[in-house]
Amino acid sequence: MAGTNIISTAFNNLRKRSHHIIDDEATTLQLININGLIAHVCFIFLFLVVDLPWLALVNVISVVAWAISIILTILHRYRESILLIALEISSHAAIATIELGIAAGFHLYLWPAVLLMCVIPARNNVASYVCLGMILFPLLLLNLFAPFEKSEYLSLYTPLFVFNLILASIPFIIIAAIVRLIYLHNVANMKQQAETDELTGLMNRRRGMEYLKSCAADSQPVCIALADIDHFKQINDRxxxxxxxxxLISLSKILKQRIKSPAASCRWGGEEFLFIFPTTELEQAAKLLHELCLEIPEMVKVQGVDRSITCSFGLIQIIENEPIHHAIARVDTFxxxxxxxxxxxxxxxxxHV
Ligand SMILES: Nc1nc2c(ncn2[C@@H]2O[C@H](COP(=O)(O)OP(=O)(O)OP(=O)(O)O)[C@@H](O)[C@H]2O)c(=O)[nH]1
Known part of the structure; x- marks a missing residue:
C-alpha cells in the first residue's frame, strides 16, 4: 500500500513537472533550427564555390524554410515547425542525392532527422508518423534507387562526403546529449520525489528504512528513536x-537543523518521526533528544496555535545482528x-555508563 502511494505521488509530481520537459523539447527544437539555418547558409557558399549554382538556389529556399521554422518555434507552433523541418530535410536530401549520387553523403542528414522526429514528437500521433514517414521513406528509396556516384562529380565526392558526415553528426550529437541531460534530470527528480515526504521535505519512510538498514549493516553502535507529537488529534480538531x-512542517524544519548528517530524521507516518543515529552511543543520543524535547515547545510556533507543541520520544540502541523490525518494535514500546x-x-x- 505504501509502495503504491509512493509511486502515485512520484507520478503526480512528474506530471506537474511535465511543462518543464516540454520547455526542454522546445529548446532542443530551436537549437536544431539554428543549426539547420547555419548549415544551409554554408551550403549556399559551398555550392557556389564548386560551381553548382542551382543547388545553391535550393539552399536559399532551405534557409527560408529554417528561418520560418525558427519563427514557428518562437510562436510555440511546434507541430508545424517539425512538419516543415521534415519536409525540408527529406526533399532537400532527396534532390541532392538524386543529382549527385549517394557517394556525396547528402542522405546522411536523414538520420539525425529520424532521431529528431522520435525525440520531439509533433504532439500528435498522426503528425509524428507522417513526419517519420517523410524521413524514412526517402531514405529507403534513395538507398535502393539513387545512383551511387556520377562521373562528372568524381573529384567532389571525398570532400563533400566528409563535410556532410561532420555536419550531419553535429545535430545527432546535440540531440543525443540533450536527451541524455533530460533523462538524467528526470531520473534525479523521480528519485528525489520517491524518497522525500512531500509535506515536510524529510526522508520518507521507505528511504528512512533503507538508510537504517545500511547504517545497521555498516556502523556500530547505532541508536534509533521514535518521536510522536502529543495530542496531535486535538490540534487538528481544534x-x-x-x-x-x-x-508538522514547522517541527520538521527544526529536525532538519538539529539532526545533522550522518544522523537522519524521517517522517515515519502521520505525526511520527524516526531518528537514526549511526556510530552514536545511547548516552549521546539521549542527551540530544532531551535537549530537542525541551526545544520543540520553544521553537515550534505556528500562527493560530495558542498552546505548546510537545513530543514524546522512545530511544534504543540496536543490538548487533538484531532484525530491523525487532528494533522498531522495541523502540515503539519505549x-x-x-x-x-x-x-x-x-x-x-x-x-550503562
Ligand atoms: N494535519 C495532519 N494530521 C495528520 C496527518 N497524518 C495524521 N494526522 C492526524 O494525526 C492524528 C493522530 O492522532 P492520534 O494517533 O489519536 O494521536 P494523538 O492525538 O497525537 O495522541 P497521542 O499520540 O496519544 O498523544 C490523527 O487525528 C490523524 O488524522 C497529516 O499529515 N496532517
Missing amino acids: FGHQIGDNV LYQAKDSGRFQVKSQEI
Whole structure:
C-alpha cells in the first residue's frame, strides 16, 4: 500500500513537472533550427564555390524554410515547425542525392532527422508518423534507387562526403546529449520525489528504512528513536487540518537543523518521526533528544496555535545482528512508555555508563 502511494505521488509530481520537459523539447527544437539555418547558409557558399549554382538556389529556399521554422518555434507552433523541418530535410536530401549520387553523403542528414522526429514528437500521433514517414521513406528509396556516384562529380565526392558526415553528426550529437541531460534530470527528480515526504521535505519512510538498514549493516553502535507529537488529534480538531500540517512542517524544519548528517530524521507516518543515529552511543543520543524535547515547545510556533507543541520520544540502541523490525518494535514500546508516563519526555532503554 505504501509502495503504491509512493509511486502515485512520484507520478503526480512528474506530471506537474511535465511543462518543464516540454520547455526542454522546445529548446532542443530551436537549437536544431539554428543549426539547420547555419548549415544551409554554408551550403549556399559551398555550392557556389564548386560551381553548382542551382543547388545553391535550393539552399536559399532551405534557409527560408529554417528561418520560418525558427519563427514557428518562437510562436510555440511546434507541430508545424517539425512538419516543415521534415519536409525540408527529406526533399532537400532527396534532390541532392538524386543529382549527385549517394557517394556525396547528402542522405546522411536523414538520420539525425529520424532521431529528431522520435525525440520531439509533433504532439500528435498522426503528425509524428507522417513526419517519420517523410524521413524514412526517402531514405529507403534513395538507398535502393539513387545512383551511387556520377562521373562528372568524381573529384567532389571525398570532400563533400566528409563535410556532410561532420555536419550531419553535429545535430545527432546535440540531440543525443540533450536527451541524455533530460533523462538524467528526470531520473534525479523521480528519485528525489520517491524518497522525500512531500509535506515536510524529510526522508520518507521507505528511504528512512533503507538508510537504517545500511547504517545497521555498516556502523556500530547505532541508536534509533521514535518521536510522536502529543495530542496531535486535538490540534487538528481544534485548529483544523491545515494548521496541523503547518505544525508538522514547522517541527520538521527544526529536525532538519538539529539532526545533522550522518544522523537522519524521517517522517515515519502521520505525526511520527524516526531518528537514526549511526556510530552514536545511547548516552549521546539521549542527551540530544532531551535537549530537542525541551526545544520543540520553544521553537515550534505556528500562527493560530495558542498552546505548546510537545513530543514524546522512545530511544534504543540496536543490538548487533538484531532484525530491523525487532528494533522498531522495541523502540515503539519505549515511545508508548513515554506516552503512558504523561508525554513530553524521552524514554530510553537503560543506559550503562
Ligand atoms: N494535519 C495532519 N494530521 C495528520 C496527518 N497524518 C495524521 N494526522 C492526524 O494525526 C492524528 C493522530 O492522532 P492520534 O494517533 O489519536 O494521536 P494523538 O492525538 O497525537 O495522541 P497521542 O499520540 O496519544 O498523544 C490523527 O487525528 C490523524 O488524522 C497529516 O499529515 N496532517
